[in-house]
Amino acid sequence: MTDRLCRWGFLGTAAIARKNWKAIQLSGNGRVAAVASRSIDRANTFIEECSAESQQCEPVNAMGCYEDLIHSDEIDVVYVPLPTGLRKEWVIAAAEAGKHVLCEKPVAIHAQDAAEMMDACRASNVQFMDGVMFDHGTRITEICQQLRDPNTIGKLRRIQTHFSFPSDDAFEASNIRANCELEPHGCVGDLGWYCIRFTLWLTDLQMPHHVSAQTLTAIGGKNAEHQVPGAFSAEMFFADELSAAFYCSFLSGNQQTAIVSGSNGYLSVNDFVLPFYDGQVHWGRHAHDLQVANCRWNYRQRSELHSIDEYSSGESNAQEVNMVRRMSQIAIDGEVDARYSELALKTQQIVDACRRSAIGGGEQVAL
16 A cells, blocks of 8 residues: 555553454554563563464564653554553653554543543644544445435434443453443443444434433442443434434343434444454345324335445454554554544543433433
8 A cells, every 4th residue: 555554553462452453464554563561571472472363574572661662763653452541641642752543442531531632632743543443444434325315214313222242250350341440431431432433423423412321230349439330321312303322231142233213214234333244244224114094014115235345354344454554544644634533532522421411310411
């Protein structure tokens, strides 16, 4: 794609970083230049394990200090997969060092922290991007284009998203996502983030005017102040009579579905976050006739299945490869795209409002 390769530095060795290591190798315009950890032995182990699966031509430098990586002249983009409770300090430090930043989600504990992180990036004219991979897939843009056509499903009326997986017995005791200090938003930050982001895409980044939410189950500790949401439900209310709901949970079966309802039909997506690994991503458009007089469905229905060739993971056109490829190109060209910061900040603001509502017993919170 270019004679120059963007040089990536990993600030930490989280499991998700392994997926992005491989994505960078497949991107065609980037390479991993360094990995930093509080333990240089851990950094070396991470490099060895990732290299065994996806080797690159040039060596990767192991560092035992985050500061050394951030201030290295051999790094263009800093990838921050650190826990949410630790991100603000290092994102701001990387931005002030003139490095572009790819930050895992949720990006911060509070929206004010997120705004300060993005302000630091803006002041240094570097890119801020969060790690929502489907932002960079071809399907989400195609769905949005179809919904702009009034002949698709008519006027947009309702969006419903669901993202969940069943945790095992050890999850609550030992998984970082149940730790109130490191990941205080629990399933809302880990899973609900995607539900909110999908809704923002479909509303063209329009914000809800208010939300109402409930923590259905809290996990992570015996005392309420030490718990995080383990199952969560929220309603979002927009202008022009549009509403949206999401449910996210560490306690329900594997599901990542979206239903988008309009005045003349609905659109369904069975894998809106992580495409099923079959070489294609799918969504359906449906319309059914109802005979109101005798309350029966007419069996004549109009359904269409759409698909795009886009692998879920580990292929050159996978959404995570598109994400790191896009970030690398921004770093190479020096042309910052403010839309990515806007998407991340608005998602964080909605997360904050939903959490405030749940803490208040489901009271409506205005945005």
